[in-house]
Amino acid sequence: MLVSLKKISMIYGNDNKGVMALRDINLEVKEGDFLAVSGKSGCGKSTLLNVLGVVCKPSRGTYFYNDRAVTDLNDAKRADFRCYNVGFVVQHFALIKDMTVFQSISLPLRYQGKSRKYIKERVEMLADQFDISDKLNTVSGELSGGQCQRVAIARAISGNPKLLLADEPTGALDEETGEHIINIFRKLNQGGMTIVMVTHDVDIAQQCRRQVIMKDGGICQCGK
Numbered sequence: 001m002l003v004s005l006k007k008i009s010m011i012y013g014n015d016n017k018g019v020m021a022l023r024d025i026n027l028e029v030k031e032g033d034f035l036a037v038s039g040k041s042g043c044g045k046s047t048l049l050n051v052l053g054v055v056c057k058p059s060r061g062t063y064f065y066n067d068r069a070v071t072d073l074n075d076a077k078r079a080d081f082r083c084y085n086v087g088f089v090v091q092h093f094a095l096i097k098d099m100t101v102f103q104s105i106s107l108p109l110r111y112q113g114k115s116r117k118y119i120k121e122r123v124e125m126l127a128d129q130f131d132i133s134d135k136l137n138t139v140s141g142e143l144s145g146g147q148c149q150r151v152a153i154a155r156a157i158s159g160n161p162k163l164l165l166a167d168e169p170t171g172a173l174d175e176e177t178g179e180h181i182i183n184i185f186r187k188l189n190q191g192g193m194t195i196v197m198v199t200h201d202v203d204i205a206q207q208c209r210r211q212v213i214m215k216d217g218g219i220c221q222c223g224k
Contacts, residue, residue, distance in 0.1 A: 001028050001029070001030060001031075001064070001067070002029055002030060002031040002033075002065065002066060002162060002163065002194055003027070003028065003029035003052065003063075003064070003065060003163065003194075003196075004027075004028050004029075004063075004064040004067075005025050005026060005027040005028075005051070005052075005061065005062075005063055005064075006026060006061055006062045006063075006064070007024050007025070007026060007060065007061040007062070008022055008024070008025040008026075008027075008051060008058045008060070008061035008062075008063065009022050009023055009024055009025070009058060009059050009060040009061055009217075010022035010044075010047050010051065010056070010058050010059050010217075011059040011060075020217050021044050021047040021217055022044050022047055022048060022051065022058065022217045022218075023044075023216065023217035023218040024061075024218060025048065025051075025061070025218065025219060026219070027048075027212065027219065029163075029194060029196060030194075031162065031192075031194055032189070032192055032193075032194055033194050033195070033196075033209060033210060034185075034186075034189040034194075034195045034197075034208045034209040034210070035195070035196045035197070035208060035209070035210045035211070035212060036197050036198075036199055036204065036205035036206075036207075036208035036210070036211045036212070037049075037196060037197065037198045037199075037211075037212050037214060038198070038199055038200065038202070038205050038211065038212070038213055038214070039213050039214035039215055039220075040215070041200075043214040043215055043216060043217065044214050044216075044217040044218075045167075045198040045214055046167055046198060047217075048198075048214070049165045049167050049196065049198055051063065052086075052163070052165055052196060053082060053086045053088060053163075053165050054070060054073065054078045054081050054082055054086070055082070057071065057072075058071065065081075065085065065163075066162075083108065083111050083112060083159065084112065084159065084161070085161050085162055085163060086161050086163050086164075086165060087108075087155075087156030087157050087159070087161040087163070087164045087165065088156055088165050088166075088167075089149070089152050089153055089156045089164065089165070089166040089167070089169045090152070090166075090167045090168075090169070091167060091168040091169065091171040091172050092172050093140075093145075093148040093149055093151070093152045093172070094152065095140035095148055095151060095152060095155075096140060097139060097140050097141035098139050098140075098141065099139060099140055100136065100137055100138060100139055100140075101127070101132060101135045101136050101137070101138055101139075101140065101143070101151050102123055102127075102136040102137065104140060104151050104152075104155050105123045105126055105127065105151060105154045105155045105158050106119045106122075106123050106158065107155060107158075108155065108156075108158050108159035109122060109123070109158055109159060111159075112159055122158060123136070123154075123158065124136075126154040126157070126158055127154065129154070130150040130151075130153065130154050130184065131150070132147060132150055132151060132154070135147060135151075144177075145172055145173050145174075145177060146173060146177040146180060146181065149169060149170075149172075149173065149177075149181050150181070150184070153169075153181070153184060153185075153188075157188065157193070162193075162194055163194050163195075163196070164185075164188065164193055164194065164195045164196075165195075165196050165197075166185065166195065166196070166197040166198065167198045168198055168199060168200065169181055169182075169185070169197065169199075170182060170199070170201065170204065171200070178201075178204075182204055182207060185197065186207065189209075195208075
């Protein structure tokens with residue numbers, strides 16, 4: 001099992017007066033899975049992704065990644081864990097506007113200490129895969145929304161993570177562009193990448209292999 005969450009709870013504030021964002025979450029994600037997480041705004045979807053990406057530490061419970069407990073890693077080890085194991089894609093791309101496409105995609109590789117030769121070859125390969133080879137020297141602020149999201153996906157997978165987390169990746173795009181982005185995720189999953197995607201779109205959720213519906217910080221429904 002790639003991911004296993006055992007009774008994960010997240011409380012913002014103190015236990016007595018705090019807000020419970022996650023409530024006793026039990027969830028397993030197999031390697032190669034494509035899981036959609038849906039539910040109304042405020043139900044805990046994004047908090048769940050942040051726990052999976054070790055961005056935040058849960059108040060209670062244990063997170064196992066490849067049978068290794070990662071819940072209590074210190075800040076430095078959490079950063080290393082994210083660098084080598086997790087890729088993130090968010091709704092509004094999170095690209096630096098004056099950074100070129102090449103610089104954006106290469107960021108995880110530079111953090112991993114890869115050689116210049118490896119970085120050049122890897123970035124060029126991903127740019128070709130996502131049809132942005134002609135944009136490598138273009139700054140992100142000059143790209144369309146669809147191009148920005150393709151750059152963001154290329155950046156997220158450039159370091160070869162096993163787990164790709166996507167938070168409303170089509171939310172800022174028109175329907176046609178959004179469908180193109182979902183096709184990219186489908187192809188990545190068919191190639192073996194494990195993906196957990198938060199989405200409000202029922203049609204997109206139904207294209208994933210499994211669905212989880214959240215309500216009031218808990219999982220109220222799981223489906224195949």
